[in-house]
Amino acid sequence: MCGLTGFLGRSALEHRDAVNGVLTHMAQAIESRGPDAFGAWADPEAGIALAHRRLAIVDLTPAGAQPMVAAGGRYVLAFNGEIYNHLKLRQELDCFGASPLAMTANRSWRGHSDTETLLAGFEAWGVEATLKRAIGMFAFALWDREQRVLTLGRDRLGEKPLYYGWQGQGANAVFLFGSEVSALRRHPDFAAPINRDALALYMRHNCIGGEHSIYQGIHKLLPGHLLNLAAWQTEPRVWAWWSAGEVAQRGVAMPFAGSPEQAVDELEALLSSAVGQQMVADVPLGAFLSGGVDSSTVVALMQAQSSRPVKTFSIGFHEAGYNEAEHAKAVAQHLGTEHTELYVSAQQALDVIPKLPTLYAEPFADSSQIPTYLVSQLARQHVTVSLSGDAGDELFCGYNRYQMTARLWGKLQRVPKPLRRAAAAAITAVPPARWDSLGRFLPVARLGDKLHKGAALLGYTTVAELYRGLVSHWPEPDALVLGAHEPASVLSGSQPEIQGLNEVERMMALDMLSYLPDDILAKVDRAAMGVSLETRVPMLDHRVVEFAWSLPLGYKLRGGVTKWPLREVLYRHVPRELIERPKMGFGVPIDHWLRGPLRDWAENLLSESRLRQEGFFNPAPIRQKWAEHLSGQRNWQYHLWDVLMFQAWLEAK
Template sequence: MCGFVGFLSSQSFDRLSIVRRMSDSIETRGPDDSGYWADAEQGVALGHRRLSILDLSPEGHQPMHSPSGRYVVAFNGEIYNHLDLRRDLEVTRGFAWRGHSDTETLLAGFDVWGVRRTVERTIGMFAFAVWDKISRTLTLARDRLGEKPLYYGWQGSGSNRAFLFGSELKALKAHPSFSARIDRGALCLLLRYNAIPAPYSIYEGIGKLDPGSMLSLSLDQLEPQIIQYWSLEKVARAGVAKRFSGSAEAAVDQLDELLKDVVRQQMVADVPLGAFLSGGIDSSAVVALMQVQSSLPVKTFTIGFDDAGYNEALHAKAVAKHLGTDHTELYVQPNQARDVIPRLPTLYCEPFSDSSQIPTFLVSQLARQHVTVSLSGDGGDELFSGYNRYQMTDRLWRRLERIPKEVRSLLARGITSVSPGRWDWLARFIPGASGYPMFGDKLHKGAGVLASGSVDELYLGLISHRIRPDSWVVGGHEPLTKSMGIQPALEGLSPVERMMALDATSYLPDDILTKLDRATMGVSLESRVPFLDHRVVEFAWTLPLDYKLRDGETKWPLRQVLYRYVPKELIERPKMGFGIPLDDWLRGPLREWAEDLLDEARLRREGYFRPAPIRENWSEHLSGRRNRAHNLWDVLMFQAWLEAQ
């Protein structure tokens, strides 16, 4: 796991010193080694920071040249089947290998098969930049599901114009041509999704390469050309068109064998390796499949909180004891978690406001004290229908769509005509309602579901923090995204499957994987995600939905695999998010910090937000009348990030 940077420009300057400065800004992604390469005549420069995982020798140094000398690459990630690719290459053409890194294998593939065909043969997570000396072409590529980040864009003007690219925005900012103009449309997206989805970034003119994509350009062809070499939408359509033909039990058998093979491949490393363990279905399945294939106890890590509503450590400990792992847990005190907050603007090179970023960083920090690689259970919910919104849609939407939209809209208007606070007061007279905290807020959110005209509208309402984020942003106009305006090609999918596909193409890479990458790379830890091996993804999409949501159980096939290794009673419990008591913290120990960032005069002076609605939300939250924590956290994370720039 590493980080890389680079630029393409006809400008005459000291390319090596600039690319070195860019590379040094992301040192935590690769503290073990650094390398730089530039060709002044061709106008290109590459920089690399290395976290040594495979081939710890100098033979793994990057940027690296291909055997023919034609290609130069800066690579971030892991190619899990690179030894199989080596054997294929040796049959095609004998190679005198210098070392045993997957980067060297990749470059040999470029020489023999070309860049795209090589990428299509890989199994792995990656982002890379490769320069073709013959065609004078730069190619950027990102892995199929978006595990590794890649930013790019033209900056500057006239003779200072340069095409910049790299693993993090802070690297691009270190180039003299970079102009840090904040994109107010992207700020609107942050308030809706708590992350800025690809292809946008917080800066004008800088984008994120979509997962499964390749970009190419040269000084002769300045407009980037982007192609998709792998598409989740196509995988989803192909899966529902050609369903798994066996029984549900046969699907479990096949999933078990496939996941074992994937986990075995991802356990290959020349450094200590372990896994995050929450005690939930996904992480427990990964750890179980690691332990059954390991002769030594697998190192597992979890963090706990004294607040029972946020503590999974007891469940993780029970699973670890049953499997016999070498388990390490750390109970985090609230002040330790809060101490992470000042680091967030440097960990996340653009504003990011999923508050589970804090515990994710803490468990990464814990793991890094013992290992250099850690496997994660992310992706299971999107593949096997694990989120509560899928269950709700499956149960509710079929009934709702039978009721005319006009009737539902009338009911919704009736509910929202009464304020949430008034509903909270009325709850004492409604049988059963008094047991639900924030009853009025829940009713208002339910009204949005009632008024939805389609499953896409329903989905957008469920995932949105704010329905009209541009009403908070001065000069903000919300751009189109996959969940709003840009309709992905998902013909033939059921409503729940559409939601799963949208999550897998947006929420997963833009939020979940961004959170994981920055938290782990911030402490120089490599994360690996077995469920996102594209073979698992492609198989999961062939399974009928009633194999995934079965008899009221979510993730049914994955549960059945897990129950072969861990007793059901250790796993069965209500789904718990990986979170923190943010609402209480904002009213208590974080109040002064938040008040400073949300100061009305400050907001007005900076000119990004309209102070009135934000101050109103802050007042409502402090009073306890409404829980505005998530809306406020979106603003606070932008404000903290802005202050750090």
């Protein structure tokens, strides 16, 4: 796992000494992504410069150093990621071009890095054909010295990030790219203003999704996409080399024909293969373990293939509603892993908050970023690579909103719209505090807050509206962010053409296209890379993804049980009584902290005078929610955290 950056633009390369200085400065911004080595390569005549920060995982020798020049000399590659089947690809390359009667190795390899394998594939098969053969996670910048064309590429599901965009004007324009926007900002020509439209998108979803970034003119390369830019061009060509939407559509159209039990057998075989491939490393390796279905399945399959106890890591909180450490410990004891846990004090968690603006480089407000950073920090004390159970919910129907939609939407539709609207108006007419007092004899915390949130659902007329409402924080961000027009996204205005999916399947597909790469994977990548830890996600092996989408929804949500096939795989290794319990999010008590130890910090960032002076937000709705939250009348932790994380980022940038 590494970090890369660079730029294309002839005028920027007139002085080689200055170029090396700029490359070094840009790469320093992403040093935590690759603390082991720095490499740079430039061709001033062609106008291209590449820099690389290395976290050595496979082939720790100088033979794995980057940027790497292909054996034939045509290509130069800066690569971030892992190709898990690269040894198999080497075997194919060794025989490539040989006669059927002489299938012997005909290639001399300098080392055993997957970067060298990838370069050889590009030379032999071309870029796109090589990527389609590859199993892995990656982002890369490839320079074709013969054609003078830059190619940027990103893995299928978006595990690794890649940003790009033009800065400067006319003949002095320079095309910047890198693993994080912090690297682009280090270039002397970077002058992009804040993108208010992207800020509106952030306020809706607590992250900046799709191709957008917080800066005007700076974009993210979408998952499964390639970009080409020749030295003489001004507009890059961007296209998809793999489509998650097409995989979902194809899987539903051509479903798995076997029995549910056969589906479990096939899933276990595929996941075991993915886990086994991702356990290959030349450095210590372990896994995150929360004690839930997804991480427990990954760890169980790791331990089944390991002759030694797998190293597992979890963190716990003393607040009961946020602690899963005891469940993780029970699973670890059953499997016989070498388990390390850390119970985090409130102060330890609070100490992470000042790091977040730099760690994420853009505004990012999923508050589970805090425990994700802490468990990454814990793991990095013992290993350099950690596997995770991410993506199980999106692939196997695990989120509560899927089950709720499947169970309630049909019934809700039968209620006339005017009656639904009247019921919603009646509920919201009673203040939450009054509902709380009326329901004081019921075992329901914050009854009024929950009723008000539920009332909003009654007004939706389609599942698309329902889904967008469920995944939205600020429902009208244009009214909150001054001068903003919320851009279209896969959730509004530019929904992908995915045919044949039912309502729940469409929600799952949209999560795979948006929430998974924009929130979950970004959260884990930035937190882990901030402590120089590589994370790997076996469930995002594209063979597993394609098989999961071929399973009928009735296999995934079976008899009211979510993630049924995944659970059945797990129960072959772990007793179900260690797993079956209510789903718990990976979070921290932000709501309590904002009323307690974070109150002064938040008040400073949310002061009306400050908000007016900075000029990004309409202060009124923010101040109203802050007052309601402090009084205990409502729980606005997620809305307020969105604002606070932007404010903290703005202060630190």
